[in-house]
Amino acid sequence: MKVRFKFAKYGPIRFVGHLDLMRYFEKVTRRANIDVAMTEGFSPHQILSFANPLSLGITSDAEYVDFELKSLDLLSYEKEIPEEEKIKTFPEGAFVKIDEECSEELKPLWNVLKAMDDQSGIGFRMLSARVLHEWQKGEKKETAMSLVRGADYYIQYMKPEKLKEGEDFFGDDFWNQESYIVTREKKGERISNGHGGFKKSKVTIADVDIKPLVKDFSHEKADFLPEGTDIEKLHTSDFYDKASMHMYVRLSTGSIDNLKPEVLMQSICKFRNVEYLRSDFRIHRIEQYGQNEEGGYVALCDMNK
């Protein structure tokens, strides 16, 4: 069965890269004695996949990893659980949160989540788990990665001293524009040179409007954010100045349209005529979303597929 885990990645761990995450999780599940399904072959590895990768330096309360589990049992070296006694099926959509009581029926799922949380390193927290839809033959399979359409971020600007007196980095003069321009370098593409080899076309520089990819924004907690969002309680990096300039945004994310928060910040910097430096910002991902049939955003942890 497929189970989607939601986890927070924060503090110094914001500098742990996406590739290292995979190796981290393979070890967590092994330490936690989770019955993970493995690929076949001489060097089998666990079957897992992540949603949208998080850039280095960003903290998050909404990272997702889907595991293929053989059962919801916690394995033991002392006593082997007979195959027929293993919990190999579980109601589709079953959902547990780490810090909420769950019913007796949901306990096996919660135990798995808890075992993984207990084995989490500092800067990681397992938050919730949901049993996903079992894809049948003929159905169009979705993965956490392919589902993602949007993400919410909380962004702080740490260098108000770079601005003009009285200027607000996130001020409405920026948001009210017809378009949000960012200068993008398009890397050279590989073009056949006609002799069986390739040459690279020139790097082109072009202005791009990213406004269509900004789905929502607010200076204060707003309705589009998940219920109860409280930046004081989120798993951010602990040691930052509580700067006053901040913003909540929802951005198109995923394989169709993808706007990284850093790129939006570049656009604002360009507008304000200040140099863009990634470390002038603290960025926290609040949630990742898929879309329902009506086009409404649904948090990945609330989706059954």
Added chain:
Amino acid sequence: MEREFPKLALDDEVLMMVDKPARYIGCEVNSVRKDLKDIDVRFCMCFPDVYEVGMSHLGISILYDMFNRRKDVWCERVYSPWTDLDKIMRERNIPLFALESQDPIKCFDFLGITLQYEMCYTNILQILDLSKIPLLAKDRGEDDPIVVGGGPCSYNGEPIADFFDFFYIGEGETRYYDIIDIYKEKKKNGWSRKQFLEKIAELNGVYVPAFYEPVYNEDGTIKEIKVINSHAKPQVHKEVETHMSDTYYPDKPIIPYVQAVQDKVTLEIQRGCIRGCRFCQAGMIYRPIRSRKLDFLKEQADKMIQNTGYEDITLSSLSSSDYNKLGELVKYIMDKYTSRGVNISLPSLRIDGFSLDVMGKIQDIKKSSLTFAPEAGSQRMRDVINKGITEEEILKGASDAFSLGWQKVKLYFMLGQPFEQEEDVKAIPELADKIARVYYEIPKDQRNGKCNITISTSFFVPKPFTPFQWAPQDNSETFIAKQQLLKGHLMTMLNQKSIRYMWHDAKLSVLEGVFARGDRRLSQVILKAYESGCFFDAWTDYYDNEKWLKAFEECGIPIEFYTTRQRSDDEIFPWDMIDAGVSKRFLLAEYKKAEKAEVTLNCRERCNGCGAASFGVGICFDKIGAL
């Protein structure tokens, strides 16, 4: 939210500028955090190379665990900042820090540097420099950390003697607690640095270079090594762990986020080696061989795999095939962990029926390559180096391997070992060719296309405490000529198309040779090279031979004195105040036997009275070497 992690020493701007910033944040699973108010002594362990290399080292892992078992000690780690961060730290005046607490190294009581290879010497200076600790021990003040060196290169620490307060000679498990206790007394009684060093100089295994003074002859050799402090011993004996199955071993090794070079847990199954290869320093300085008990190893494997979740475990030793319970151990681990996707790796196996059987179980025969290390091509040469393996055995091993399905073979050789002749060099491709012939003797329908043989040669560097410590080292012209000879001769082989040749750069080997058998006068050369910008010399991309040559020239120190010179039988060596257990008399006898290509039986077959029996343990008393 509770603060479970320290404030990072580097700010975000810096961390986002450098490659792999997770090298510098600590916070790894199983790394140790303590409350400073319970701590009397802060020890920082250093591997003077980049994080991924340093994190692969077993010795530090053992000592880290050992120190942190004490409530009053907090042991942390530091590695060489990579060149990108190094530059930023210098520009912005950021002091080097330890990973766990992120505190500056300068506020530690000890900085312990492990010395695994000579080419890290300039990195030691980088560490000291970035930590703002005076590079020369004599310039250090009462508040500076005590800088201690350990590991194989400390057996001849003379080229870096000026940078260290003391060297720990031998195995770390035995004496460090005493040193910590004496340090606590120093703090309590307000002793000076020097008083502390005098106290510990009385301990076995402690070598304080400032308490010794070499006197030189006119020809540059050593006339005498004077002991100039009454607390120092004329002979410093190495420390040996005598209870291999009842000693410190990490239950919970640290799991790095940045992938280490050795991305696995390491289980040391035995220490030392029975073989007595004459070029091998490890084979001499870790004598006598001591095996760990099977039960200890099983328990330790369980703990380490379960506490880390690693998918790979290495059973490490200098010659794993000589561990008599290897089959049982491998079976135990496989039975218990294969279903969870855990693999075993077994380096340093001899190729025989048993090893092939084991390896066939733990690796994918079709994909993996089999590694042989005959070290020399001709039988005469293998006898010179006392490799203890015949051509017949090699070909038999290859034949068995091929019939089991292997078709990739890697062969390791050394060029430039003492008494090597042209024929011996030529014998290397010849041996590879013979192995290929063995393969092509298999009927065509039973084999799987071509075989794939790789010859890899490195250049031999004579090391102290080996029978070859008297021998001249080849210069780089000779090295390269031998390489060319090998290459040319390979072209004439029948199966040359199935054989690839890979080689190493000669320049590094020359420098390594200088330091391996160097003396105290080399400290100034290292300092000069470092000041002119040399570091990360072990990384070919960063190694700058010109700068090194200039440093030697400016100090008026001839390289050949250390490398190509034949040392006389009775020469006093710079490292003669160290007693590694194996006697100089035994080593010299072995050197003489090498010249006559006479072999010496291994410790299990017969004791050759090397001197290591003085430790009272291991194979010298029990022919299995189990404790």
